[in-house]
Amino acid sequence: MKRKWTVFAYPVMDIKAAEAMLNRRAAEGWRLEKMWLDLLAAFVPAEEPVCYCLDWYDPNREDGLDYRTLLADAGWRQVGQLSYWNLYEAPAGTAPIQTDGELEYRRFRKKALRRMTIGWGTTGGILAVLALLLGVAAAWKPGALDWRFLATFFTDTNTGAMLFLLLPLLLPGGVLWSGRLLLRLGQWKRAIAREESFPVPGPGSTLAARLCTLAGNLLLIPLVLAFLLDTMAKEVNLGWIIGTAIGCLIVLGRDPMLMEYQRKRRYAKGTLVCVAVLLVLRLLPLSGVAGLVCVRPPLADGRLLPERTDVERLETHATLLSARTEWYEVGTMTEGGFAYGYAESEAWALPWDWLADWVTEQYRKELGTANQKEVPGYENVWLERYGISGGNYPEGAAGDVWLIRRGSVVLWVETNMGPLDGQWLDGILARLEEDGA
Amino acid sequence: MARKKLETLTEQMFYVLLALRTERHGYGIMQAITALTDGRVNIGAGTLYALLERFEGEKLIALTRVEDKRKYYQLTPEGDRALREEYRRIRQQAADMEAVLREEEGT
Numbered sequence: 001m002k003r004k005w006t007v008f009a010y011p012v013m014d015i016k017a018a019e020a021m022l023n024r025r026a027a028e029g030w031r032l033e034k035m036w037l038d039l040l041a042a043f044v045p046a047e048e049p050v051c052y053c054l055d056w057y058d059p060n061r062e063d064g065l066d067y068r069t070l071l072a073d074a075g076w077r078q079v080g081q082l083s084y085w086n087l088y089e090a091p092a093g094t095a096p097i098q099t100d101g102e103l104e105y106r107r108f109r110k111k112a113l114r115r116m117t118i119g120w121g122t123t124g125g126i127l128a129v130l131a132l133l134l135g136v137a138a139a140w141k142p143g144a145l146d147w148r149f150l151a152t153f154f155t156d157t158n159t160g161a162m163l164f165l166l167l168p169l170l171l172p173g174g175v176l177w178s179g180r181l182l183l184r185l186g187q188w189k190r191a192i193a194r195e196e197s198f199p200v201p202g203p204g205s206t207l208a209a210r211l212c213t214l215a216g217n218l219l220l221i222p223l224v225l226a227f228l229l230d231t232m233a234k235e236v237n238l239g240w241i242i243g244t245a246i247g248c249l250i251v252l253g254r255d256p257m258l259m260e261y262q263r264k265r266r267y268a269k270g271t272l273v274c275v276a277v278l279l280v281l282r283l284l285p286l287s288g289v290a291g292l293v294c295v296r297p298p299l300a301d302g303r304l305l306p307e308r309t310d311v312e313r314l315e316t317h318a319t320l321l322s323a324r325t326e327w328y329e330v331g332t333m334t335e336g337g338f339a340y341g342y343a344e345s346e347a348w349a350l351p352w353d354w355l356a357d358w359v360t361e362q363y364r365k366e367l368g369t370a371n372q373k374e375v376p377g378y379e380n381v382w383l384e385r386y387g388i389s390g391g392n393y394p395e396g397a398a399g400d401v402w403l404i405r406r407g408s409v410v411l412w413v414e415t416n417m418g419p420l421d422g423q424w425l426d427g428i429l430a431r432l433e434e435d436g437a
Numbered sequence: 438m439a440r441k442k443l444e445t446l447t448e449q450m451f452y453v454l455l456a457l458r459t460e461r462h463g464y465g466i467m468q469a470i471t472a473l474t475d476g477r478v479n480i481g482a483g484t485l486y487a488l489l490e491r492f493e494g495e496k497l498i499a500l501t502r503v504e505d506k507r508k509y510y511q512l513t514p515e516g517d518r519a520l521r522e523e524y525r526r527i528r529q530q531a532a533d534m535e536a537v538l539r540e541e542e543g544t
Contacts, residue, residue, distance in 0.1 A: 071482045
């Protein structure tokens with residue numbers, strides 16, 4: 001069958017532009033066959049002339065049976081559903097569903113605007129509570145929420161890294177979306193005052209809005225891919241996946257005949273399929289596959305300190321953008337001795353020089369003003385050294401704090417097993433070079 | 438257009454109340470209005486539903502029964518008063534217009 005595809009990426013406030021497009025296609029002899037991913041509309045030749053109406057609905061609440069019966073009696077058959085819109089088709093010439101601008105505006109307020117406000121308000125509230133909690137935590141335990149918290153967004157999860165990366169696009173997108181909504185609200189109110197029907201936005205404005213909406217939808221692709229990578233890399237909590245699956249099964253277990261649950265059941269089915277995919281990705285040994293496309297954690301092939309230490313903990317995190325390695329090593333202070341020392345180290349492989357500069361700057365602040373000079377003979381290497389005496393410390397023991405920057409890799413080593421000598425430093429620099437830093 | 442507290446009725450409101458002098462369900466109201474006005478006034482199903490909700494809330498109409506998923510309504514005495522008041526207003530408007538026209542023709 002002959003089929004025509006159209007990108008149907010309209011922002012929610014452009015309901016009249018979307019309706020006008022469907023009616024243009026209908027006037028050309030096409031009928032809407034189906035919507036694909038809420039983004040593409042497939043049209044087939046119409047046997048009888050048809051017309052379309054888009055009606056607001058509350059995504060959390062089905063329209064009443066009497067409302068749907070009245071629309072059906074009047075000739076309107078529901079042919080699709082998008083966020084906040086029900087798509088109806090009727091034989092050409094049928095009176096539109098809404099013939100009173102003010103009542104249509106009231107329906108928008110009751111069905112869509114209130115739900116949007118609740119949605120945005122809830123999101124804003126959660127973010128405000130989180131910000132408050134972070135603020136309280138920062139005030140209660142200074143240093144607990146330091147610059148590392150921000151930097152780990154890039155290194156620990158692909159979803160976090162991608163969100164951070166897309167933030168410069170997402171924020172203006174949100175501002176544009178809100179501005180357009182306010183513009184429409186103003187236009188609709190003016191139309192009501194003049195007792196006119198709601199205006200259809202011009203072709204230029206509609207095209208720009210469609211392109212922005214399409215771009216917004218396309219941004220979901222890297223976010224989804226990032227989330228899948230995180231799942232493969234075991235960064236996504238298994239309990240969360242199983243909990244979501246149980247929630248979906250509970251929704252699906254409700255009475256399938258009840259109209260009120262039909263949309264929720266549809267969402268639950270979709271979510272369950274997604275969760276099943278996540279579960280498979282999480283359980284299969286695919287972290288190696290994720291590792292192939294992620295940045296290699298720097299120096300993750302072993303210990304950093306001399307051979308008398310053992311690695312107590314070695315943690316690596318990697319994303320498409322950057323990676324981080326954390327070590328905690330312990331060992332005897334002297335060969336065959338009884339006193340034990342430690343070393344805590346952290347290495348960052350960052351995506352941009354400016355970010356590596358910023359991380360280096362933060363570490364340098366921790367070194368203190370007295371240690372801002374580079375180690376003689378070594379560029380971008382800083383050292384803070386202090387003597388340690390007493391207890392079981394051997395003669396000449398020192399605490400060492402090393403900061404090494406090579407390219408976009410930053411390494412921080414803090415130990416009470418110093419002094420670490422030039423040979424150790426050369427070894428580390430050679431390893432960094434081998435790593436491609 | 439829906440007015441605050443129905444000080445005056447819009448054409449669509451007037452015809453909905455008029456159609457409900459006889460007990461009818463939603464689509465029956467739409468058909469009655471189309472027949473009565475010979476297709477001049479068409480009321481959308483969504484608009485009609487909102488008006489019925491509003492009229493019922495203001496006790497101008499009352500739900501009489503539900504049959505085959507359809508709600509039937511009829512005018513209440515209060516609704517009848519509102520309709521007659523609107524009728525009186527429209528007649529007064531027509532009379533005023535006629536008086537002006539007569540005066541113009543007489544001069």
